[in-house]
Structures are given as C-alpha cells and as structure tokens.
Amino acid sequence: MLESKERLPVVVQDDHEVLSCLVARRIADLIREKNARGQTAVLGLATGSTPIGVYRELIRMHREEGLDFSRVVTFNLDEYYPMDPQSPQSYVRFMWENLFDHVNIPPENVHIPDGTVPRAEVPAHCAAYEEAIRAAGGIDFLLLGIGRSGHIGFNEPGTPRHSRTHLVFLDAITRADAAADFFGEENVPLEAITMGISTILEAREIVLIATGEHKAAIVKRAVEGDIHPDVAATYLQTHPAVTVYLDRAAASELTRVATPWLLGEVSWNPALETEAVIWLSLRVGKSILRLSTRDYRDHHLSSLVARYGSAGPINGEVFNRLISKIRGKSKLPSGRRVLVFSPHPDDDVISMGGILRKLVENGNRITVAYQTSGNIAVFDHEVRRYLDFLERGEAVLGGDTGDVRDTVQRIREALARKKPGEVDLPEVQNLKRVIREVEAVSALESVGLGADTARFLNLPFYQTGKVRKDPIGPADVEITLRVLEETRPEIVFAAGDLSDPHGTHRMCLAAVRKALAAYRGPEPELWLYRGAWQEWSVAEATVLVPLSEGELRRKILAIFKHQSQKDKAPFPGPDEREFWERTEDRNRGTADLLARLGLPAYYAMEAYVVEQGGRRVEPSGVPTASLGGGT
Numbered sequence: 059m060l061e062s063k064e065r066l067p068v069v070v071q072d073d074h075e076v077l078s079c080l081v082a083r084r085i086a087d088l089i090r091e092k093n094a095r096g097q098t099a100v101l102g103l104a105t106g107s108t109p110i111g112v113y114r115e116l117i118r119m120h121r122e123e124g125l126d127f128s129r130v131v132t133f134n135l136d137e138y139y140p141m142d143p144q145s146p147q148s149y150v151r152f153m154w155e156n157l158f159d160h161v162n163i164p165p166e167n168v169h170i171p172d173g174t175v176p177r178a179e180v181p182a183h184c185a186a187y188e189e190a191i192r193a194a195g196g197i198d199f200l201l202l203g204i205g206r207s208g209h210i211g212f213n214e215p216g217t218p219r220h221s222r223t224h225l226v227f228l229d230a231i232t233r234a235d236a237a238a239d240f241f242g243e244e245n246v247p248l249e250a251i252t253m254g255i256s257t258i259l260e261a262r263e264i265v266l267i268a269t270g271e272h273k274a275a276i277v278k279r280a281v282e283g284d285i286h287p288d289v290a291a292t293y294l295q296t297h298p299a300v301t302v303y304l305d306r307a308a309a310s311e312l313t314r315v316a317t318p319w320l321l322g323e324v325s326w327n328p329a330l331e332t333e334a335v336i337w338l339s340l341r342v343g344k345s346i347l348r349l350s351t352r353d354y355r356d357h358h359l360s361s362l363v364a365r366y367g368s369a370g371p372i373n374g375e376v377f378n379r380l381i382s383k384i385r386g387k388s389k390l391p392s393g394r395r396v397l398v399f400s401p402h403p404d405d406d407v408i409s410m411g412g413i414l415r416k417l418v419e420n421g422n423r424i425t426v427a428y429q430t431s432g433n434i435a436v437f438d439h440e441v442r443r444y445l446d447f448l449e450r451g452e453a454v455l456g457g458d459t460g461d462v463r464d465t466v467q468r469i470r471e472a473l474a475r476k477k478p479g480e481v482d483l484p485e486v487q488n489l490k491r492v493i494r495e496v497e498a499v500s501a502l503e504s505v506g507l508g509a510d511t512a513r514f515l516n517l518p519f520y521q522t523g524k525v526r527k528d529p530i531g532p533a534d535v536e537i538t539l540r541v542l543e544e545t546r547p548e549i550v551f552a553a554g555d556l557s558d559p560h561g562t563h564r565m566c567l568a569a570v571r572k573a574l575a576a577y578r579g580p581e582p583e584l585w586l587y588r589g590a591w592q593e594w595s596v597a598e599a600t601v602l603v604p605l606s607e608g609e610l611r612r613k614i615l616a617i618f619k620h621q622s623q624k625d626k627a628p629f630p631g632p633d634e635r636e637f638w639e640r641t642e643d644r645n646r647g648t649a650d651l652l653a654r655l656g657l658p659a660y661y662a663m664e665a666y667v668v669e670q671g672g673r674r675v676e677p678s679g680v681p682t683a684s685l686g687g688g689t
C-alpha cells in the first residue's frame with residue numbers, strides 16, 4: 059500500500075489552480091447544501107498566500123454561478139497583535155480585499171480576532187470569540203494553511219492540545235517568513251491572537267492546503283510523523299475528517315514521492331530508476347558503478363535489480379544516463395537566437411550566469427527580458443544614496459543642482475516620514491526600479507553582453523507597490539508574447555522554481571507558458587533554471603553544465619553588480635545566506651554530488667530542465683513523460 063506511512067488522507071495535484079478549484083468546490087457544495095435547507099454554513103478561514111486561489115474561485119462562483127453567501131458565517135483563525143485593521147498587513151484588510159468585498163456576505167456575519175483590544179481585555183475577547191463560534195453552532199468547514207514551524211492558525215511549537223483561542227508569541231521562523239509582508243522582520247508583531255488546537259479540532263470538517271517546495275519538509279513531518287506538541291499540525295491526525303491538499307512540490311518529501319520503493323512494489327520507469335540508484339549510492343556511500351546486487355537487495359530494491367538481472371547493467375544504465383546530461387561549452391547551443399526571461403533583475407546571473415557567458419562565447423544572439431522591476435526589494439537607504447549622487451553628479455556635469463534639488467528634497471522628506479510597511483510614492487517606486495535596471499545592465503556587461511540586450515517588461519501584475527501581487531492577466535501575457543514575436547527565439551530560458559517567498563517566480567513562469575501557448579512562431583526549446591531559492595536535483599535535471607573555478611568566480615562577480623541585493627537583501631526568504639553564497643553552495647553542491655556518485659569531479663555545475671511542447675527533452679533529444687500543467 060503506497061500511502062501506508064501517511065497518517066492523514068492526502069490529495070496531490072500537479073496544478074496549483076486545480077487544487078484551489080477542488081477545495082473551493084467543496085466549500086461551495088457545503089454552502090449550497092446549507093442554503094437549500096435554509097441553514098447557515100459556518101466557515102473557518104485562513105489568510106496567507108496559500109488560500110488566495112480558493113478565495114478567487116469562490117468569488118468567480120459567486121459572480122458567474124450565483125453562489126449565495128447571504129447565509130454564510132465566517133470565523134478567521136487569527137490576527138496579529140497588536141494590529142490596526144486598516145494596516146496593509148492586517149488580516150481584516152486581507153479578508154475583505156481577497157474575499158468579502160466581492161461576495162454578498164453580510165458584514166455582521168464576519169468574525170476576525172480583533173488586534174486592537176487593550177492587552178488587559180484580550181482574555182475576555184478570546185472567550186467571547188469562542189462563545190460566538192458556539193452560538194453559531196460550531197464550525198462546519200475549516201480551511202487551514204501550515205507554517206514552516208508546523209503551526210496551524212498561529213499555534214506555534216509547544217502549544218497544548220487543549221488550547222482555545224488565545225494570545226501567542228510568534229515563532230522565529232514565522233516572523234522571518236512574515237518579514238516580506240512587513241518590509242523587514244523587525245516590523246513583524248511579536249504576538250498574535252489565534253484559535254487554539256481544541257477550537258480547530260472541533261470543526262466538523264478540515265482541509266489543510268500546502269503548496270511549494272518550502273513546505274515539503276514540514277508537510278512530511280505533519281503527515282508521516284508522530285503526534286507531538288512541537289508540530290501543531292500533527293494534532294490533526296486525531297481528527298476524523300481532515301484532508302490534506304498538496305501540490306507536487308509540497309508533496310515531494312512524502313515517502314510515496316521521494317522513496318516509494320520503501321513502501322512496496324512500484325512500477326519502474328527510467329526517472330524512478332535514476333532516483334533509486336542515486337539514493338542507494340548515497341545511502342551506502344559507494345559510487346554507482348560499485349553498487350552490488352546485495353546493496354540493492356538490502357535496501358528494498360530487489361525488484362529493480364531483478365529487472366536487469368544483476369547490479370552491473372542497471373549501474374551502467376544509470377551512470378550513462380547521468381554522463382549524457384553533462385554538456386560543456388562545445389555541446390551547448392551556438393549561433394542561435396536565445397531569449398532569457400528573468401523574473402527579477404538578478405535571477406539571470408544568480409541562476410544561469412555560468413551558461414550565459416558560455417552562450418555569449420558561442421556566438422548566440424541573446425536578449426534578456428526582465429519580467430518585473432523588483433523595485434519593492436530596494437531599501438530606502440539605497441534611494442537616498444542615489445539622490446545624493448543625482449545632486450552631486452549634476453553639479454559635476456555642469457548643470458544647476460537647483461533643477462533637481464526641490465524634487466530630491468521632497469522625496470527625502472517623504473522617505474523620512476514613511477512608516478514601516480507603507481507603500482512608496484510613485485517617484486520612489488520608479489527610482490527603485492531604475493536602481494535595479496542599472497544594476498542589471500552592469501551585470502550583463504560583466505558577462506559580455508551590451509545594454510541593448512536588456513528589455514525591461516515591467517509586467518503589470520507586479521506593480522501593486524506592495525508585496526502581494528495581482529494574478530497574471532491578459533496584459534502580462536500580451537507583453538510577454540510581444541517579446542517572443544520580436545525576438546523569434548529558438549531557445550527560451552525561464553525560472554522554473556515555484557516557491558520564491560512572494561510567488562513571483564511562479565507567476566512569471568505562468569506568464570511565459572501562456573505566452574508560449576499563444577505564440578504562432580516555431581516552438582522554441584524551454585530551458586528552466588533554478589538557483590535563487592532551490593536547485594534542480596541531479597535526477598530531475600536534463601542538462602548539467604560544468605563550471606571551472608574561474609567561471610564560477612566570474613558568475614559571482616556578476617551577481618555582485620546587484621548591489622542593492624547584496625550584504626542583506628530586503629527579502630532573503632527563509633534562507634539567510636546571501637544570493638551569491640547560495641549560488642556558490644548550490645553549484646558546488648551539484649558538482650560534489652556527481653563526484654560522490656562516481657562521475658567526473660567538476661569544480662561546480664549549473665542544472666537545467668529542458669522541455670519542448672510541455673515535455674522534458676532528455677539529452678538524446680527524445681521527449682519523455684508529460685510534466686503536467688503545474689510544473
């Protein structure tokens with residue numbers, strides 16, 4: 059039984075949107091059932107990036123299918139404390155902007171813990187919240203996300219099973235993950251009011267959603283681990299009606315996905331064979347070509363070795379598959395039209411700075427299209443520095459500083475008045491954009507490309523001025539399509555990581571895929587890179603590009619040109635290392651792994667997945683299994 063290690067029912071979907079639609083449909087069915095009986099549907103709701111797709115689908119059902127919210131009563135899981143409901147980070151504002159403003163729910167039916175109550179009154183407020191849930195007849199359906207600390211609601215490690223709505227201290231991981239929303243960890247409140255574990259477990263039905271690679275480890279712990287107060291989500295294992303909905307990335311560490319051979323018989327295919335042999339080689343600490351039949355038998359891989367008769371042929375097969383992925387400069391494209399999409403103005407050099415230089419040396423015609431301006435990730439002090447440069451520079455060039463002085467002064471004053479988390483003035487947003495543009499051009503020059511190579515697309519979905527972005531719309535796809543039509547690329551590069559902290563990479567990839575689907579020209583190869591947030595594994599990658607010490611050095615120097623992101627990036631995500639350090643570790647890590655498997659020991663390596671027509675193209679050029687819509 060493949061799922062035997064799982065202690066909760068789990069549904070895995072390739073596609074993020076399909077996942078959201080499935081959950082929204084379950085909620086809509088409940089609302090319709092209750093409406094038909096003239097009863098209220100009592101929903102428990104979460105905030106955060108995960109449920110936004112569910113809310114979007116519920117809004118669509120309300121608009122297009124008449125889904126009636128007039129009898130729906132809601133209770134939100136939590137709210138930061140203290141928190142002004144008008145603040146951009148408040149969960150009150152989140153819920154109205156993302157759901158309630160767009161459906162016909164009576165405002166008096168909405169309940170969200172109040173982040174403004176005086177501290178002395180918090181216990182009474184929490185008790186009243188519990189009472190209101192009881193008075194409404196209890197929660198019929200509760201939607202949960204999961205934090206990397208394992209929290210559900212804001213029940214951080216150590217929360218007891220019997221807890222009810224209460225004030226909590228936020229865990230360090232939670233505050234780091236919330237830093238982006240608050241423009242800096244130091245602005246994240248220390249506390250929150252949250253439903254307790256008992257409150258959550260009394261809901262009649264519970265759905266937990268998790269998406270993205272960054273949730274994979276905690277999902278495995280919650281689904282396969284023992285019940286323990288250190289991971290609040292494990293308490294869900296005691297509830298009779300919980301379902302966990304995951305995308306493939308969040309499911310990637312579950313045993314059924316990562317090492318299914320440990321659970322019983324599997325149907326082998328080349329990808330799984332490669333995964334299994336790499337796993338075995340690392341597990342027993344021997345190079346692939348030295349693995350024995352006994353090693354396979356001792357590690358639940360008898361059925362694999364049986365397919366090949368003995369260890370030798372399978373070892374050789376996987377070794378050759380891996381060797382054929384390695385492509386040095388002479389095996390990389392030359393004289394072709396290449397279009398690189400870069401979500402932010404530094405992902406190109408962070409993730410593919412090595413291959414980029416080799417492609418320049420191979421005489422390819424390269425265009426780099428920066429999809430978003432990345433302006434929210436520039437500190438105010440960078441703007442002040444450039445304002446100073448403007449004033450001093452104008453004098454040096456013989457101009458009259460009076461021309462810019464007034465504007466510069468006004469911007470300086472606005473920056474001085476700005477409260478943490480406040481949206482910047484349009485001029486400041488534009489200056490931040492320009493700062494990142496000049497850095498991008500400088501980085502391109504350092505890999506041998508001219509300023510005319512760069513296109514700055516400024517996709518509209520990103521231009522909210524806030525951390526939360528709009529969904530990808532027709533204008534984003536149209537702009538992307540125009541670059542394809544203008545450059546008619548034979549090869550397209552795009553970021554293939556799906557879990558950067560704000561979801562921008564995922565949305566940028568969606569825009570590229572939609573534009574490629576609408577593109578009428580000859581279909582280009584799509585090379586997906588990763589690097590800023592995670593890396594392709596050696597088994598997943600279809601192309602591995604070796605880098606010498608000097609090449610890695612030059613790549614890092616190109617990353618340094620993005621000075622506004624150096625030393626301390628405003629949004630480093632859960633990984634505290636600087637981007638160049640992650641690059642060095644990931645590229646050297648891939649090369650080290652290959653060496654441990656007994657393949658040639660290179661200094662460093664970049665990894666790519668190449669697709670054509672939505673299918674992976676293996677090094678032989680033969681397309682293999684479909685990747686599914688979500689990847």
Ligand code: F6R
Binds near residue numbers: 105204205
């Ligand atoms: C939010 C909440 C939290 C989040 C969790 C995941 O109301 O209760 O438990 O669900 O922190 O957040 P995202 O979805 O932003 O990854």
